[in-house]
Amino acid sequence: MNLSVRRRTLALAGTVLAGLLAGAVPATAEEAGVAAAPDISVANVKQHLADLQSIATANGGNRAHGRAxxxxxxxFVKAKLDAAGFTTTVQTFTYNGTTGYNLIADWPGGDTNQVVMAGAHLDSVTSGPGINDNGSGSAAILETALAVSRAGYQPAKHLRFAWWGAEELGLVGSRYYVNNLPSTERAKISGYLNFDMIGSPNPGYFVYDDDPVIEKTFKDYFAGLGVPTEIETEGDGRSDHASFKNVGIPVGGLFTGASRTKTSAQVQKWGGTTTAFDRCYHSSCDTTANINDTALDRNSDAVAHAIWTLSSGTTPPPGKVFENTTDVSIPDNGAAVTSSVAVTGITGNAPSSLPVGVDIIHTWRGDLVVDLVAPDGTVYNLKPYSSSDSADNVQTTYSVNASSEVANGTWRLRVQDRAAQDTGYINGFKLTFP
Structure with missing residues (x-):
């Protein structure tokens, strides 16, 4: 989990994603014609972690960018995947004068115009072996990939796994991959799933809230286990999903907590103590002893559940999209401007998870306050002002609980620039109704 970058930017539990989106919930995976994900052996995942620990021990105590x-x-990971029948590619890049590496592994078959991708950063900081951060995510997706091979899984969509380099130095590897991916190839990625720190010793169960469909996939899995979840906020924008999110690719993922202290309410919810989720975060003690087996087991199964669920079947109908692509200039440190869409033909109220697609081009997005204004004038804040958010552009999909609003009517995206010296415009705005 990169600390310095800010916002750069299991078995199926009685439901499957295709059925949910179609409005019909099948009673079992078999009724939906979808194979259930296999149980991921936590012993196998822990063996991968032991192997990564051995690698670090033999190479100066870490697995950092530019180090042996x-x-x-x-x-190590490539050899496992090659033997399992994956097509692997090692992508090189240069950072701080040293060569870095990304590993990309494609499972043969599936519709290559619909790619489900899962990734984790493989590098550690220089101060330790990085077994929770992020051997845990790396090992979980490795074992899931090997389970795909053992099962002879033939998904409808194409599966791709990735292990990123130099995440700890600013998402360098994943950003290099995305920036060098042609726009036609970016458009083929239907979802990117990120797993960074999923075995914290004092764990919480956090789910990214970036893409509504992916978020629901994970939440449904944990609900089936009776494990409550919370929206992930501590690492938002600080891990490799930001590289994908910033170019409009749907993202999601899991997280068990880093340096922040677990609250009393969270202890009541999940157990543990009112101390850091990971007391060894970015430290030499982030070893194989720094793993909670239960969290690692649950999250590894959740990885497989999401991979099987999101890659099976065909892409469901996208719903009714209402979009405005007319450019609207945003005055520097000036009055608010709006882009509007007229929603018609929808029965009843808006959904509880209304996808709001926002495409704003701006040279300092922290200056912007972005709101969704419902037909009755109710305001839903999508993005607050933040003087420290120095990244450019706002290109993402927000999820709004608009279930109290009548769907039909004129909805507006309202944007105001509240600081001087940077300019931009609304490039597009859309609402998607099921």
Whole structure:
């Protein structure tokens, strides 16, 4: 989990995603014609972690970018995937004068115009072996990939797994991959799932809230276990999903907490103590002893559940899209402007998870306050002002609980620039109704 970058930017539990989106919930996976994900062996995941620990121990105690331990980690994962029948590619890049590596693994078959991608950063910080951060995510997606091979899984969509380099230095590897991916290839990625720190010793169960469909996939899994979840906020924009989210690719993922202190309410919910979720975050003690087996087991199964669910079947109908692509200039440090869409033909109220697609081009997005204004004038804040958010552009999909609003009528995206010296415009705005 990168600390310095800010906003750069299981078995199926009685439901499957295709049925949910179609409005009919099948009673079992078999009724839906979808194979249930296999149980992921936590013993196997822990063996991968032990192997990564051994690699770090043999190479100066870490697996950091530019160090021998990182290249040995890449070679270790690649050998496993090659033997399992994956098509692997090692992508090189240069950062701080040293060579870095991303590992991309494609499972043959599936519709290559619809790619479900899962990734985790494989590098550690220089101060330790990085077993929770992020051997845990790396090992979980490795074992899930191997389970795909063992099952001979033939999904409708194409599966791709990735292990990123130099995340700890600013999402360098994943950003390089995305920036060098042609726009036609970016458009083929139907979802990117990120797993960064999923075995914290004092764990919470956090779900990214970026894409409504992916979010629901994970929440449904944990609900089936009776495990409550919370929206992930501590690492938002600080891990590799930001590289994908910033170019409009739907993202989601899981997280068990880093340096923030678990609250008393969270202890009541999940157990543990009112201390850091991971007391060894970015430290030498982030070893194989720094893992909660239960959290690692649950999250590894959730990884497989999401991969199987999101890659099976065909893409469901996108629903009714109401979009305005007329450019609207945003005055520098001036009055609010709006882009409007007229929603018609929808029965009843808006959904509880209304996708609001926002495409704003701006040279300092922290200056912006972005709101959704319902037909009756109710305001839903999508993005607050933040003087420290120095990234450019706002290109993402928000989820709004608009269930109290009548769907039909004129909805407005309202944007105001509240600081001087940077300019931009609304490039597009859309609402998607099921």
């Amino acid at each position: 331990g990182y290249k040995a980690s890449i070679d």
